[in-house]
Amino acid sequence: MTGFCDRAWQHTVKLQQASLTHPFNEELANGSLPADRFQFYLAQDARYLVGFGRALSVAAARTPDPADLPFFAGAAREAVVVERELHEGYFQRFGLGQTELDAIETSPTCLAYTSYLLATAQTDGYPELIAALLPCFWVYHYVGSSILRQQEGNGPENPYQAWIDTYADEDFAQSVDTCKEAVDRAAAAGDEATRERMLDRFTRASEYEWMFWDSAYRLEPWPTAGLR
Numbered sequence: 044m045t046g047f048c049d050r051a052w053q054h055t056v057k058l059q060q061a062s063l064t065h066p067f068n069e070e071l072a073n074g075s076l077p078a079d080r081f082q083f084y085l086a087q088d089a090r091y092l093v094g095f096g097r098a099l100s101v102a103a104a105r106t107p108d109p110a111d112l113p114f115f116a117g118a119a120r121e122a123v124v125v126e127r128e129l130h131e132g133y134f135q136r137f138g139l140g141q142t143e144l145d146a147i148e149t150s151p152t153c154l155a156y157t158s159y160l161l162a163t164a165q166t167d168g169y170p171e172l173i174a175a176l177l178p179c180f181w182v183y184h185y186v187g188s189s190i191l192r193q194q195e196g197n198g199p200e201n202p203y204q205a206w207i208d209t210y211a212d213e214d215f216a217q218s219v220d221t222c223k224e225a226v227d228r229a230a231a232a233g234d235e236a237t238r239e240r241m242l243d244r245f246t247r248a249s250e251y252e253w254m255f256w257d258s259a260y261r262l263e264p265w266p267t268a269g270l271r
């Protein structure tokens with residue numbers, strides 16, 4: 044029998060493919076992505092990671108299976124501590140200090156995605172919450188490992204190689220599998236209505252992943268900025 048995660052991926056396959064072929068990721072893969080777009084992405088991502096870390100911490104607190112607690116708590120720590128190290132390497136490279144970062148306003152898409160995860164953590168059940176958290180792991184590994192495969196060993200010149208290597212990494216693949224196992228177990232233990240809601244949350248979060256790249260590529264402003 045096909046598990047929930049396989050079904051969810053099949054359900055969103057067009058979207059996942061579109062994330063991989065989005066100009067942001069195609070230009071990241073060949074190194075031609077303009078630095079200002081990557082900097083905008085990093086500034087947004089630094090804020091996203093705090094919200095995501097909080098939502099992971101809620102999953103750790105709410106899991107009915109204590110065996111899953113170390114995974115979610117550890118991922119919360121990684122989101123805030125380890126990923127920040129990746130960011131900081133780039134901030135130094137681009138000469139971006141706290142002042143420059145603070146000057147970049149949280150984008151509509153970043154705020155929407157982060158708020159969505161936090162709302163899910165507050166008001167949904169545990170199965171729906173972890174279904175919403177899964178695309179963050181899975182989509183990044185899918186994109187990172189697909190790019191690494193396309194590069195065929197001519198990568199190190201690419202300024203974005205550290206980003207690509209982080210998400211194509213084997214340890215990271217292990218995290219994706221652990222998260223998928225937890226989601227599959229929660230889906231198997233729930234009823235059909237729960238699985239429908241899980242599919243909805245997984246799909247929505249996958250859409251937000253696409254939108255996050257798209258918003259960085261467009262340096263997404265607030266349409267109301269001129270009205271302030």
Ligand SMILES: Cc1ncc(C[n+]2csc(CCO)c2C)c(N)n1
Binds near residue numbers: 252255
């Ligand atoms: C918008 C956005 N989505 C996903 C990730 C990837 N990511 C962030 S934290 C984490 C798990 C623990 O390290 C993963 C896989 C990102 N950086 N930004």
